[in-house]
Amino acid sequence: MRRLVLATVAVLFLAALLLPTQRKFVVQAVSDGERLAMYTKPAVVRTVDGAVGQFFFQPPGYQGQSYNVSFVGTGSGFILSSNGYIATNAHCVTTTHDGEDKAKQALFYQMVQQIAQQLGKDPRSLNANFIDQYSKLTSFQLIHTIYLPDGSSYPFEIKQFGAPTGESNDQGKDVAILKIEIKNAPILKVGDSDKVQLQDHITVIGYPAAADTKLLDFKSLMEATVNDGKISARKTATSGAPILQTNTAATHGNSGGPGINDQFEVIGLLTFRGDVVNNQEVQGFTFLVPSNTVMEYVKAAGASNTEGLTDTLYREGLEYYWDQRYSLATQKFEEVKRLFPQHAEVEKLIQSSQQAKSEGKERSSFPVWLIAVVVIVLLVIGLIVIIGIVIAIFARKKKKSPAGAPSAAKGSGGHHAPTPASYSPSSPSPNYSPSPAAKAQQPHMPTPVMNQGDQGMTVDLSRTIAISPELDTAPINYGSIKFISGALAGKEFMVKPDGEFVGRDSGSAQVVIPDPRISKRHLWIGVREGRVTIVDQESRNGTFVNDPKSPRVTERSLNPGDTVILGESDVARFEYVN
Numbered sequence: 206m207r208r209l210v211l212a213t214v215a216v217l218f219l220a221a222l223l224l225p226t227q228r229k230f231v232v233q234a235v236s237d238g239e240r241l242a243m244y245t246k247p248a249v250v251r252t253v254d255g256a257v258g259q260f261f262f263q264p265p266g267y268q269g270q271s272y273n274v275s276f277v278g279t280g281s282g283f284i285l286s287s288n289g290y291i292a293t294n295a296h297c298v299t300t301t302h303d304g305e306d307k308a309k310q311a312l313f314y315q316m317v318q319q320i321a322q323q324l325g326k327d328p329r330s331l332n333a334n335f336i337d338q339y340s341k342l343t344s345f346q347l348i349h350t351i352y353l354p355d356g357s358s359y360p361f362e363i364k365q366f367g368a369p370t371g372e373s374n375d376q377g378k379d380v381a382i383l384k385i386e387i388k389n390a391p392i393l394k395v396g397d398s399d400k401v402q403l404q405d406h407i408t409v410i411g412y413p414a415a416a417d418t419k420l421l422d423f424k425s426l427m428e429a430t431v432n433d434g435k436i437s438a439r440k441t442a443t444s445g446a447p448i449l450q451t452n453t454a455a456t457h458g459n460s461g462g463p464g465i466n467d468q469f470e471v472i473g474l475l476t477f478r479g480d481v482v483n484n485q486e487v488q489g490f491t492f493l494v495p496s497n498t499v500m501e502y503v504k505a506a507g508a509s510n511t512e513g514l515t516d517t518l519y520r521e522g523l524e525y526y527w528d529q530r531y532s533l534a535t536q537k538f539e540e541v542k543r544l545f546p547q548h549a550e551v552e553k554l555i556q557s558s559q560q561a562k563s564e565g566k567e568r569s570s571f572p573v574w575l576i577a578v579v580v581i582v583l584l585v586i587g588l589i590v591i592i593g594i595v596i597a598i599f600a601r602k603k604k605k606s607p608a609g610a611p612s613a614a615k616g617s618g619g620h621h622a623p624t625p626a627s628y629s630p631s632s633p634s635p636n637y638s639p640s641p642a643a644k645a646q647q648p649h650m651p652t653p654v655m656n657q658g659d660q661g662m663t664v665d666l667s668r669t670i671a672i673s674p675e676l677d678t679a680p681i682n683y684g685s686i687k688f689i690s691g692a693l694a695g696k697e698f699m700v701k702p703d704g705e706f707v708g709r710d711s712g713s714a715q716v717v718i719p720d721p722r723i724s725k726r727h728l729w730i731g732v733r734e735g736r737v738t739i740v741d742q743e744s745r746n747g748t749f750v751n752d753p754k755s756p757r758v759t760e761r762s763l764n765p766g767d768t769v770i771l772g773e774s775d776v777a778r779f780e781y782v783n
Contacts, residue, residue: 708725
């Protein structure tokens with residue numbers, strides 16, 4: 206009884222200690238604007254398009270002179286596919302689209318303007334044919350570059366081009382789809398512009414030229430500008446193309462930047478601003494190409510607009526970060542960094558998380574409400590035990606209290622005399638208990654096992670037999686892969702837990718497909734964490750699941766019925782069967 210009381214007191218004391226040890230955390234609310242900016246900025250890019258060169262001009266009788274000329278424009282855009290497809294305005298990449306001859310012509314007129322400035326004359330008054338006759342282009346470079354938010358740059362290729370607004374060709378829809386060589390990039394989802402209503406909130410993200418002051422460093426120039434406003438009107442361009450109007454502030458350089466709704470979806474591309482008044486820009490009159498028009502060109506380019514693993518991990522990391530669970534956030538950000546090293550935000554977030562942890566701001570991942578429930582349960586149990594102990598003590602005291610003297614047989618003389626118990630060496634008294642020494646001298650007699658009819662007999666536990674269950678050592682069947690096209694069509698291979706390589710080279714692959722479009726070691730298939738998994742071995746033509754137009758697979762678990770496509774549909778396809 207004393208031990209029970211002590212145990213109960215110890216439990217209650219431990220429960221009391223748990224309560225004050227929980228630190229108080231105040232989670233700061235994240236504004237909708239900050240959430241939108243952090244989600245979307247990593248996928249907004251800067252476009253640079255134009256040409257630079259040098260002319261040498263030497264008219265007869267004069268000393269020659271070199272002129273450095275450039276014709277370069279900047280704009281904005283966004284990544285719409287993890288393998289590097291980008292949407293922007295057509296007018297942001299016109300120089301690249303029109304080719305070198307027009308670019309050289311533009312540079313020539315830049316030289317003419319410089320000569321006119323030297324002479325203090327109107328460029329239109331100069332004889333351009335004379336200048337062309339005695340000038341020579343000594344260097345030339347066509348610039349077609351995409352800058353990611355981290356500052357890394359990539360040359361782009363134009364996949365689809367709709368003429369700038371106002372031009373007759375292609376109805377002037379002012380959309381271009383570009384391609385750069387990256388993978389696992391963050392993207393923005395494209396929404397349905399037909400659902401846009403007047404006065405809907407919109408956020409425009411881009412790189413306005415007005416923000417490119419010489420007082421900022423290069424890193425700051427790569428930081429996108431976020432402005433917001435509302436949809437002002439639905440209008441139509443002179444070409445007949447639909448146009449959205451917004452009062453969001455924007456200027457040169459914002460062109461091609463995404464207009465984003467409150468669901469983090471792109472509903473338009475910023476394309477042009479209103480006319481100037483007294484040679485000055487008037488803010489609040491900006492126009493967008495609707496997202497449904499943009500999607501016409503995305504589909505024509507064969508691009509998809511599907512979020513990848515980078516986006517999922519990044520958003521999970523942000524949620525942990527804002528919830529002050531910095532260890533979990535860091536894990537997610539590290540995975541993003543491994544998938545896409547050019548990500549502009551994760552390195553800063555990793556450093557910020559580590560700093561917050563070192564300052565003791567980490568929030569416990571163990572739910573505080575669960576601790577409170579455990580403490581309450583322990584308190585209730587302790588209270589019940591104490592009540593039980595008190596009841597047991599009173600019952601025991603009541604049992605020990607004498608209710609009256611026991612009756613005894615009366616002897617002669619009227620005195621009560623106890624009846625002596627008879628004792629016989631061969632018949633021990635029922636009240637007799639041997640001494641410890643006597644117990645030691647008695648031979649050990651096994652206690653018989655109690656049958657169903659035995660009453661009062663004890664069970665000899667030493668005679669029980671422990672029966673060990675038989676272990677199931679049969680190997681686990683993880684199913685098979687059955688080829689449904691290509692050189693191995695109709696053949697089936699069992700999935701091995703340790704995995705096998707599929708490829709063209711019999712020296713490095715166990716499942717050999719003799720087709721030059723298959724890499725020597727194309728993919729690995731085996732079991733990871735109890736799931737049948739495929740891992741692409743950086744193959745040349747890629748691996749796809751179910752749809753050859755889907756994004757390339759790096760690593761993926763398979764479900765029964767999934768079809769794995771190696772390269773192209775007619776090269777090799779197999780189905781996972783379980």
